[in-house]
Amino acid sequence: MKRITVGVVGAGRIGKLHINNIKNMPHVRLKTVSDIYAEGLKDWFMTSGAEKLTEDYRELVNDPEIDAVFICTSTDTHVEIILEAANAGKHIFCEKPISFSEEETLKAYEAVQKAGIKFQVGFNRRYDRNFYKVKQLVEEKIIGDLHVLKITSRDPNPPSLDYVSRSGGIFMDMTIHDFDMARYISGSEVEEVYAQGATLIDPKIGELGDVDTAIITLKFANGAMGVIDNSRQAVYGYDQRLEAFGSKGSAQVNNETESRVDLLSKNGVTGDNPLYFFLERYNDAFIREVEEFLDAIMYNKEIRTTFKDGIMAQRIAQAAKESLESRRPASVEILD
Amino acid sequence: MKRITVGVVGAGRIGKLHINNIKNMPHVRLKTVSDIYAEGLKDWFMTSGAEKLTEDYRELVNDPEIDAVFICTSTDTHVEIILEAANAGKHIFCEKPISFSEEETLKAYEAVQKAGIKFQVGFNRRYDRNFYKVKQLVEEKIIGDLHVLKITSRDPNPPSLDYVSRSGGIFMDMTIHDFDMARYISGSEVEEVYAQGATLIDPKIGELGDVDTAIITLKFANGAMGVIDNSRQAVYGYDQRLEAFGSKGSAQVNNETESRVDLLSKNGVTGDNPLYFFLERYNDAFIREVEEFLDAIMYNKEIRTTFKDGIMAQRIAQAAKESLESRRPASVEILD
Amino acid sequence: MKRITVGVVGAGRIGKLHINNIKNMPHVRLKTVSDIYAEGLKDWFMTSGAEKLTEDYRELVNDPEIDAVFICTSTDTHVEIILEAANAGKHIFCEKPISFSEEETLKAYEAVQKAGIKFQVGFNRRYDRNFYKVKQLVEEKIIGDLHVLKITSRDPNPPSLDYVSRSGGIFMDMTIHDFDMARYISGSEVEEVYAQGATLIDPKIGELGDVDTAIITLKFANGAMGVIDNSRQAVYGYDQRLEAFGSKGSAQVNNETESRVDLLSKNGVTGDNPLYFFLERYNDAFIREVEEFLDAIMYNKEIRTTFKDGIMAQRIAQAAKESLESRRPASVEILD
Amino acid sequence: MKRITVGVVGAGRIGKLHINNIKNMPHVRLKTVSDIYAEGLKDWFMTSGAEKLTEDYRELVNDPEIDAVFICTSTDTHVEIILEAANAGKHIFCEKPISFSEEETLKAYEAVQKAGIKFQVGFNRRYDRNFYKVKQLVEEKIIGDLHVLKITSRDPNPPSLDYVSRSGGIFMDMTIHDFDMARYISGSEVEEVYAQGATLIDPKIGELGDVDTAIITLKFANGAMGVIDNSRQAVYGYDQRLEAFGSKGSAQVNNETESRVDLLSKNGVTGDNPLYFFLERYNDAFIREVEEFLDAIMYNKEIRTTFKDGIMAQRIAQAAKESLESRRPASVEILD
Incomplete structure (x- = not known):
């Protein structure tokens, strides 16, 4: 063995x-x-x-x-x-x-x-069972041809200002996961990005030249479109949703919760918030990504999140930053 | 015309x-x-x-x-x-x-x-679109053979003590709707009833010889079983649910709500309570039952809720009362 | 009277x-x-x-x-x-x-x-109980300050090509409702629009110079951002959802359905699709808008959807069209 | 250490x-x-x-x-x-x-x-996060006084006939978990049981003197009531639900699923079935029960599921069997 x-x-x-x-x-x-x-x-x-x-x-x-x-x-x-x-x-x-x-x-x-x-980049979300299931539904054309991919990705809390200042900006630090997810689910490259952003949570983030809230639209090479919305602070938890809408239907990932308990009282029907912490939310995915990496080495298998994936997500993040600054859509050069 | x-x-x-x-x-x-x-x-x-x-x-x-x-x-x-x-x-x-x-x-x-x-008895719930849909799923054997029928039926508030004293008791006044629903959904007669009850909401209801909380189990002539749970007071609204469980699946009626809005906040994900008032919950059903009655007269059609349905529900209610008193199951005589 | x-x-x-x-x-x-x-x-x-x-x-x-x-x-x-x-x-x-x-x-x-x-323009959706509830949650700051407003608006079927050719384009015909909703929920004017569109459903729509799928991002005068995604064809029904995300939480409108019945079978847990037809989905809203109009006349009340609302939604639609053509964000002139 | x-x-x-x-x-x-x-x-x-x-x-x-x-x-x-x-x-x-x-x-x-x-009996479900949460909601009186406890417990598949013949019957083998859960959630002893059962899935189970479908009602010492419904075969998965209804509200445990993905298509909105296998459903609970046992030994802590719990669940199972045979409610002797 x-x-x-x-x-x-x-x-x-x-x-x-x-x-x-x-x-x-x-x-x-x-x-x-x-x-x-x-x-x-x-x-x-x-x-x-x-x-x-x-x-x-x-x-x-x-x-x-x-x-x-x-x-x-x-x-x-x-x-x-x-x-x-x-x-x-x-x-x-x-x-x-x-x-x-x-x-x-x-x-x-x-x-x-x-x-x-073997080289693997740490895009853990590809290994989440929910996103993986949608990937399959798209690949197998259960939803037909993909028309619109929507990603909602919100952190429960902004990081420290110190972290923000070294983070490379929201697109490079946070949205980069969503850019990778967009490429993964669509099975297509992103050709063009338009980014809109604002500092609605903490003006100090703005003073550091970054934004804390953003909407980014994408054009895929296969003709589909995408949109990502980010926030550095969703007070109700770590909001991680996705929808792949196509010609035959739509696949939607809802949030994971700590329990399946609903409480009915005079105040309404109340269920759990999304899991609050990314380590908790993606716990299984973090394990699976390492298992797959080790497996790829031991049995000479394909890597699911390659160096190219890392480069392309980075280029999209870079284009988003340019778009935010120029207030124009920016194109993304695709690595051969 | x-x-x-x-x-x-x-x-x-x-x-x-x-x-x-x-x-x-x-x-x-x-x-x-x-x-x-x-x-x-x-x-x-x-x-x-x-x-x-x-x-x-x-x-x-x-x-x-x-x-x-x-x-x-x-x-x-x-x-x-x-x-x-x-x-x-x-x-x-x-x-x-x-x-x-x-x-x-x-x-x-x-x-x-x-x-x-033409004679129609006012079992309005048969005309509710949700229960009617389950009726069809059972009849068309989409759920296979019915094994267990479950009904949850809870009022938002107990009636006045004056009303209670003239009501004929909870089974004759409130559960009678559920008994009718049991016969309707199952398409079978009820042969035997076992009722368990208690006064958990208002001791004065007990002083009037009635109960305010009850669980009633049913044996159907076709071999299936049923259970109804009643309460005179669900603080969160008028709770009207049903489940028809069978050999090929289960059909479940959830509560109707005023809106489809969820609020996510630090307190969790909160949706609307069940509609509070029976007139609101069964508004459409009340209209449809009268429309069907008038239609049956004008075009000589079959009545959906017949005199026999009224008699049988009443007999089941009577048997439930006997069961509660004797603390034994009671059988129900079926009208030819 | x-x-x-x-x-x-x-x-x-x-x-x-x-x-x-x-x-x-x-x-x-x-x-x-x-x-x-x-x-x-x-x-x-x-x-x-x-x-x-x-x-x-x-x-x-x-x-x-x-x-x-x-x-x-x-x-x-x-x-x-x-x-x-x-x-x-x-x-x-x-x-x-x-x-x-x-x-x-x-x-x-x-x-x-x-x-x-008195002049009222037919933006029926403002009179829907769900959207109205979110309007209130935003106005009363239950969700805090609005940061991101998201609208998903998809028709079940594309209109006839003849209709498309006379419609003024998707933004003037379909998205105009969403532009009005954006202004209504946010309580703010839209200052800038960026529109992305494609013909993914029917190439003939493209031949008429229109698109059938679109993502439109908005900048509000109050600093918030918005995004609308449209499709002329959601095979599963008339998809009408909205999310108002803010500093204290998020309010989300889910789709209305014909029934509240879930069917559990070997194929999974299946609930109803969104209501298919706009007349059915907004039936109550169509009634309420007329009631309010008549009420405003009889009792000299304020109109909820004014001529100005009609003009502004039209201007945003016009700007969206310009943006789609120029591939740049377009600004919207606000009527005094 | x-x-x-x-x-x-x-x-x-x-x-x-x-x-x-x-x-x-x-x-x-x-x-x-x-x-x-x-x-x-x-x-x-x-x-x-x-x-x-x-x-x-x-x-x-x-x-x-x-x-x-x-x-x-x-x-x-x-x-x-x-x-x-x-x-x-x-x-x-x-x-x-x-x-x-x-x-x-x-x-x-x-x-x-x-x-x-230290002696611990293997009632794993007490260690499930969902049931544990409801236990707390009941204990802390968030739902007020408990009035009705409802448990739905259905296996995805009947066991082998060989297993059935050695199982001690459905109440001793399967419902015993639900009896324990009833005592756990209510914090009260069960005084009386009425059991109704039938062989609706496999007549061979009946030939072995057992039933495959059952409804059991309970009277608790504290005045509350309970009802359990069991089936040896829910084709859609391992159905494990519970509701604790009280004077101030109701807490409901819904099923756990493999993913949080919904698929919208012409066939409706379809989500995952309940997890199919008990090892999967209670995986975390099986780990936690052993951790707590070992902890109780190492740090001389209280055991959560004691020998007495084992005896009492067994007595209720025995009473249920008697009730099924005598077609009368049977009382349960409480261990001092």
Whole structure:
């Protein structure tokens, strides 16, 4: 029976999440975790399931025992680590976005292609059972030809201003997931974007040059249209819905809830809000994306969320930003 | 084009409801309304659409111009009026229950049969589009063979104690609708009843020898089973649900609501309560039952809710009462 | 008690609908109906409840007994009739859009203002209980400040190509209702529109220079944003949904259905489709809009859907058309 | 940090389920599994996470390293194993029902009490988040005083006839979970039961002296009433619903589904069926019940589903059987 040895670079929120999932997976040895703040992680490390904790990711990248590397550091460090890991022949799982620079991203892409390794980008939502079901309904033409794809994606709370300032903007940080979902569900490239945005939640987000509320319309290469609406703050929870409308019908993803309990009282019929936290909402998807990545390595299977997917979502985000600034639709160059 | 002339005996809540519906119907002449309290109804009469108001129902029953009579008086007067109207050859629409006495009821039944007139009993719920749809799903065997029929029937508020004392008890007053629905949906007679009841809402209802909360189980002649749960007070509205469970599936009637609006807030996802008032909930059904009655007269069609239906529901109610007292199941004699 | 005498110009589908509703209303005398095809309407007229049928609307407009005129003819005749009726001092109910020409519309507007009559434009959806409830939730700030307004509006079937060719285009014919709803719910003017459209249902619609599928984004004067998605064909019914998302929550209108019955079978849990036909879906709203119009005349109340509302919806439709052609956002001039 | 060593007696479906859950739990050492068919389990054992496989449960019961024993064998062996394990001072988790004999059960109860060990009975549904939420709503009087408790519990498929013949009958095998749930949610003992049953699915079940469809009404000591409806076959899935109706409102548990996707097509609006398999439906509950058991041992906490709970559910099942035979309500003796 095959076994795989992995290392994780970056033990922040998302890194810890993956580590926690990996440690329960059969056939995986979680050898090394690196983090520049390793010093402060010693207590956590005791129960992490990992064998080794280090400050230097190179230790991990250059370890001949390690087959695959999870890159969970801040975006600005991704490319450097990808380059080293690819050169060392490690398979790579990298969180999104790959970088804030198209040029840098393409450099990493080239290195990965040359190395012939497996590379997966962390678009976890593709692995959610609901979105996956709609993907199938579209692919199998149960809804006929896709005409309109609608995505509602709202966070329960805005991130810290510090985070906002380093995030690359709402399109690169938040909508990038929706751009990827749009490409995934439609099975088509996005050719043109028109973005409208405003700062309706916190003026300080505006002072940082970002928006907190946005509506983005899309033109797909296959003729269909799309629309995404984003908000940094839905007080009732993490609102994640999608509708794929076509010539034979419509498939709609509603929100997941903590329970299926309705309370009938003088105040009406009250059910649960959407799950509040993204880790909870996409818990199963986070597990499945790692399982698929490891499976793809062990059995030489196709990766579902490829480097190209990462690049294209990034380009759409970039075009959205341009559109917001120019107040015109912006076109998206499609990677061959 | 045919035309029909009607009179209404009794202008209480339900009488006024029918009058209000009748006056908007084409091909109907609403000639006379009688009520023992006619004196107090003069203002209302002005806008009632009726031509004549009298204290004496005999005026109406003996009017050769009148084709059909609606009996909307208190239950204890039904039989007397039915006998006179039948003898006068009038078609009769009579509110439920026909009487509190099996003997009296059968006397009226005989007279009606002898007179060869159309007779409809006011089980309005059969004319509700939801219950009617389930009736069809059962009849067409879409749910396969019926195994279990479940009815939830809860009032928003208990009636006045005065009303309770004259009501004939919860089974005769309230559950009688559910007993009729059970026979209607199942297409089968009820052979046996077991009733369990308690006074959980208002002890004064118990002092009057009645219960305010009940669960009644039924055995149908066709082998299926049923269960009804009643409450005199659902604080959230008039709760009217039904489930027909069978070998191939289940058909479920959910509550009607004022709007289709959901409000998402920190307090959860809140929708409308069930419609609060029976006149509102069954508004369409009240109209349709009268339309069908008039139609049956004009075009000599079958009546959907017959005198026999009235008698059988009454017998089941009587058996339920016996069961509650004897704490044993009680059998129901089926009218040939 | 006050009474009002009305005439209806145009007895096509929508004219007949209003006539049918008017004839059941108390305090209204439906005197005259005019239609250029009066000859073919003689049979229908017999049961219409109207007293007189004529080919010439002038007969009606100049009848001193008539207080109010319903203009239900084709759009290109509206202005002429408005001018004559306003000059004759008749109150006017006019179907939307008022005209296809801004100049013509303003001419009519001026005449109406000068005449000091009541004028209502037929935006029936404002009178729907669901949308009205959301209007209230927004106005009372139950959802806080409005951030994003979303409208889904899809017809069950495309109109005939003949109709399309005379319709003024999808924005003027179909989306105009949604533009009005956007202004109504938000309580704010629309300043800018960006429209994206395609011919995905029937290429012949494209040959006529129109689109059959569209996404339109809006900027409101109060800072909020909006998005409307339209389709000429939703095979599952007339899809009419709306969401008002704000700082304290979200109010969502779901579709109305024929029944509340769910069928559970091997094929899943299946409920009713949205009501298929607009007359059925907005039946109550069509009645209420006329009631309010008559009420406004009899008791000198405010009109809910004013001439200005008609002009502004028309201007937004015009801007949407410009945007679609120029592939740029278009601004909307606000009427003082 | 505390650690606990466990053994599992019986590696059938439910035993394997617990083993699979236990092996992923921290702080637990899964030492020994015994099964009389150990020979055939060798392959499975390789990946079971257990250290040792044996045919003889005594090996496990007498192992001084083992702290707690899971009894997952057939019901007729429970008491013997409980007695030995209790005498050996092991904590015990025992699947339901404890035995088919009241006398035997009480013998085991006495031994457990004398031994002063922790004993948990496998009523997994108490650990389901939905039912637990309703339990809280009832306990905190959010629904006011409980008036009526309704449980719908339907299997997707009847078990094999062989299983039926050894099951102790539907009430002891299937409804026993619902009886426990009734006691749990109400917080009250059941004093009286009336059971009605029929063989509507498979006549062969009737030939074995059992029924496949049942309605059972309950009287609680606190005055409330209950009703359970059971079927051995709901073709649309594992139907697990509950409603707690009280003086201030009603709390309702709806079914769990695989996805939140609705498909709108010409055939209506179709959502997922209830989850089909009990292991899937109660997956989380099975994990939580074991976690709580282990926690109760490690930190000397209260057990949520006690031996008494097992005895009382069994007594209600016994009374239901008596009621079905005598066609009278049967009373339930409450254990002090």
